[in-house]
Amino acid sequence: MQVFRRGDRGPAVAEIRAKLERLGRLGPVSPAPFADTDPHNQTNPTDLLFDDVTDRAIRGFQQERGLRVDGVVGPETYRALDEAHWRVGDRLLSYAVSRPFIGDDVATLQQRLLDMGFDPGRCDGIFGQATEAALKEFQRNVGLRPDGALGPGTLRALEQLRRTVKGGSPSERREEERLQRGVGAxxxxxxxxxxxxxxxxxxxxxxxxxxxxxxxxxxxxxxxxxxxxxxxxxxxxxxxxxxxxxxxxxxxxxxxxxxxxxxxxxxxxxxxxxxxxxxxxxxxxxxxxxxxxxxxxxxxxxxxxxxxxxxxxxxxxxxxxxxxxxxxxxxxxxxxxxxxxxxxxxxxxxxxxxxxxxxxxxxxxxxxxxxxxxxxxxxxxxxxxxxxx
Ligand SMILES: [Zn+2]
Structure with a gap:
């Protein structure tokens, strides 16, 4: 893939910026520093520019993910950006032998299983055999069919039981509240x-x-x-x-x-x-x-x-x-x-x-x-x- 850095512009840069924005790493788009003369880009020209703000956001992201901090979006950084945007529940997770699911949703699942005493292997964000085994074990524990897939039913059980075992954030708390109707639980x-x-x-x-x-x-x-x-x-x-x-x-x-x-x-x-x-x-x-x-x-x-x-x-x-x-x-x-x-x-x-x-x-x-x-x-x-x- 092509490499992108500060000063570049185009649809790929817009895509990179969109990913950063979804991760909360780009604030509200600032006004264009100069008038864009390309008639196709009149709507929001800054979205297409790899500017200083984007550069800082990429460096911050690279630092956090343990990547080389150079502000350059090559294959590795691009893949990391892609993995980072997945949230638990976005997609049905299971063990796919030839092309395993990779992403932050997998890492979150692994961490939750670990918190509850199951052993998903390393929390590496890769849905491998150990993660599947741990998920099946969890499903057996809560009386679900142990199919090793994180679908809606298993996700619900995971959310419900996680909080009885470990603390959570305020937003998770609200989610929990919806799931568990107090005394009706x-x-x-x-x-x-x-x-x-x-x-x-x-x-x-x-x-x-x-x-x-x-x-x-x-x-x-x-x-x-x-x-x-x-x-x-x-x-x-x-x-x-x-x-x-x-x-x-x-x-x-x-x-x-x-x-x-x-x-x-x-x-x-x-x-x-x-x-x-x-x-x-x-x-x-x-x-x-x-x-x-x-x-x-x-x-x-x-x-x-x-x-x-x-x-x-x-x-x-x-x-x-x-x-x-x-x-x-x-x-x-x-x-x-x-x-x-x-x-x-x-x-x-x-x-x-x-x-x-x-x-x-x-x-x-x-x-x-x-x-x-x-x-x-x-x-x-x-x-x-x-x-x-
Ligand atoms: Zn007895």
């Missing part, structure tokens, strides 16, 4: 609740209480509250069935659940062990750590709510690579809500009021996952009644 969503054990498997026992029964009761209390918020809830089992972990995960995947909450209680030989803990998917692979960022966020919210609404000892959150958390394709947590072998925990769990408080804590955590930061409710203060107004 939960309506229409699908949640799968997984009361542990069941059937012939009682789970933990102690002080006259049986884990399988209590977590089923707890699931029913959560289900009722979610129903009031317009959420469709499915349970992985009834009173007399006990699917294995793979079956429970498969069920949640088939139901296209957006959230998966497994409910358990603990038992140990020592009566002194007590308290709750929340687990999310995370594993140490030979070359890297993987963790479900959204799962971690949900675990954190639920665990905080439990700590604030009950006087259980706060055992906090922990990454685990358990089958149940690994095979579920949506953000999944497992809540261990106390020890039946602890006299204190068992006495609490025996009362319906306490199980109500636990149920409210789980619902508040799920609700808060979908609330943008500025609409978020401080821990412990979310009330169902407040949502009906």
């Amino acid at each position: 939960l309506a229409g969503r699908v949640v799968v609740l997984d009361p542990g054990h069941g059937g012939d498997d009682p789970g933990a026992t102690g002080h006259g209480l049986v884990e399988a029964d209590i977590v089923l009761d707890l699931a029913a209390r959560i289900e009722g509250r979610l129903g009031a918020l317009g959420v469709t809830t499915y349970l992985t089992r009834s009173a007399d069935t006990a699917p294995d972990d793979q079956g429970r995960a498969r069920f949640a995947n088939e139901m296209a659940a957006e959230i998966f909450v497994s409910l358990h209680l603990d038992e140990v030989s020592s009566p002194h062990a007590s308290g709750s803990a929340c687990f999310f998917y995370g594993a140490s692979l030979p070359d890297r750590e993987v963790r479900s960022a959204v799962g971690e966020r949900l675990a954190d919210l639920v665990s905080r709510e439990v700590a604030s609404r009950t006087d259980l000892v706060d055992g906090r959150t922990h990454p685990k690579s358990w089958e149940l958390l690994r095979l579920t394709r949506m953000p999944a947590i497992r809540l261990e809500a106390g020890y039946l072998t602890s006299p204190g925990d068992a006495a609490r769990l025996a009362t319906p009021e306490f199980r109500d408080a636990l149920a409210e804590a789980v619902v508040a955590g799920i609700q808060r996952l979908y609330l943008p930061d500025h609409l978020d409710i401080p821990t412990g203060q979310f009330r169902l009644a407040a949502l009906s107004t």
Whole structure:
């Protein structure tokens, strides 16, 4: 391609100026420094001139992009100008083997995936295999078909969940507001609740209480509250069935659940062990750590709510690579809500009021996952009644 520099003029210069303008690097066009005598260019002659302002804009651009700063628009600078103007959502991104998508929209996508704990490879703005794999992983995490393409549905999920994980700018905030209609954010969503054990498997026992029964009761209390918020809830089992972990995960995947909450209680030989803990998917692979960022966020919210609404000892959150958390394709947590072998925990769990408080804590955590930061409710203060107004 031809090379352009200060003093040049013509349609190619106009194109370069237009690109700079779209990037916000050229202010309002200044009046022509001299009268243009070409009759074809009477409308806006400065647009066609590679003037001092254009030269400064190009040098600034080259500096920022790590290009040679010479004010000359050759193939490299021209390509960079072209890549820079793409914004996420401008085009359907996917892995094209022979001619990969390159641009700032790809770099933004890579950065967002990285922020949420996925591994798209280097943030180089090139949509390669690693980016495709990370995008598929993200899609599986949010219960979308993992096709590895950034279309409207995936983009929406990306925008929605990004802010629950990381901060954003005011304009993104407004976008978020449009996407998430405040308290309506939960309506229409699908949640799968997984009361542990069941059937012939009682789970933990102690002080006259049986884990399988209590977590089923707890699931029913959560289900009722979610129903009031317009959420469709499915349970992985009834009173007399006990699917294995793979079956429970498969069920949640088939139901296209957006959230998966497994409910358990603990038992140990020592009566002194007590308290709750929340687990999310995370594993140490030979070359890297993987963790479900959204799962971690949900675990954190639920665990905080439990700590604030009950006087259980706060055992906090922990990454685990358990089958149940690994095979579920949506953000999944497992809540261990106390020890039946602890006299204190068992006495609490025996009362319906306490199980109500636990149920409210789980619902508040799920609700808060979908609330943008500025609409978020401080821990412990979310009330169902407040949502009906
Ligand atoms: Zn259990």
